[in-house]
Amino acid sequence: MHSVINDIVNSTEKRILQIDNGDTLKRDPEKRDIVNAIRTKRSLNKVAVISEVKPASPGKKLRDISPEDAKEIASEMERAGAIAISVLTEPEFFHGSLDNLKAVRSNVSIPVLRKDFIVDKIQFEETQSDLILLIAGILGTKLEEMVQLAISKGFEPLVEVHNKEELEEALKTKARVIGINNRDLSTLEIDLDTTLELVPRIKEFDNENGTEHIIISESGMHTTDDIRKVIEAGADAVLVGTSIIKSGKIYTKTKELVDALDE
Template identity: 40%
Template sequence: MFLNHHAVAQPPPRDLLEALSARRVVDTAIGGTDTSNQPQVHLIAEVKRASPSKGLLAPHFDPVALARIYAMHGATAISVLTEPHFFLGSLQHLRAIKEVVSIPVLRKDFIVDEYQVYEARAWGADAILLICAILNDEQLKRLLHVAHDQGMHCLVEVHSAEEAQRAVAAGAQIIGVNSRDLVTFRMNP
């Protein structure tokens, strides 16, 4: 398989789970406080040009500059929209960002097929987003397995307690909660 060859040729993925679990060191000499014993916040910053609910968000969009700013200001990882129709994303954005930051880069798209997992890895993704609401249990389990075989972690997006249970049962290690209804695009508090 052509994509699998390119996926294997990539450097090893940066570990998203490790990055999200790491303790952050705070420089108390420049006015920070020692937070070594406090809960830590890890931010996955998103590079997104447009959204179905808000339309064009950034007419003068420079994904690489934005990613550099996120990384410089402490983002743990960067989520890159690659879906071209609704979000105006691209795989080229993912590759360009991967080349300029040292933190994990996640492909955010509507991933429903193994091909897209290999494609993500071939373009340099360290991790992928899997949306529980658009996958059945068998698909979710299979895509988690394929990503794991490629050395990638998955952020599994859930919208309810039921979906969270499905994600855990499928073997998800990283779960994100999305409060937006995917049908109406309304926020659920």
């Protein structure tokens, strides 16, 4: 694990100590279904884009994003055809916030993903979202337990994997949605071939077990060629943050990626 990732996890564990463990989150019974949203978009020969409200990456600030900004950005993304919005809530390294997530979810009608480093069950009580990110490489042996708990709490778990070992563990869980992150957690280098390598393993598992996973390719996609590469490899959807935010043209860039198969 890269030292930056270890620093983020350590920061998260300190942040957890500040959460009031006496609170129980009131659940929204109207969870928005990302699986149907993806299938519908794909049936129209459009790219199922999960676009991200992303203020920063570790060491790289993209822009300041207040809750009001987050609402406006997410609205533009939805208008451009995104099937879901990912909102970063990690505050120290990604400059995200729970307030941004709450603002976005109250302002769009599509599913919303909470993107954070979830390492403790108490984090499920912090805020409502339709999906929640669970990172296999960080949770390790706790992964299956956390997937089950997320489902019981009304979240759709998006289990993120980076290699075949993590994928094998993810496939043992009840998660319907698998995210293939093209970024290596040891080096932080990005290689889109990670998606090309892992997609066939998921397809093979589904064929052998009568299951059907939704596959999302994450990280490193900037152009329509990048999008087509992972979609043609078998990804059902893509998660894109940096290239949309950096473009400064939220609607235009999101729509460009949604329409990538038209070219």
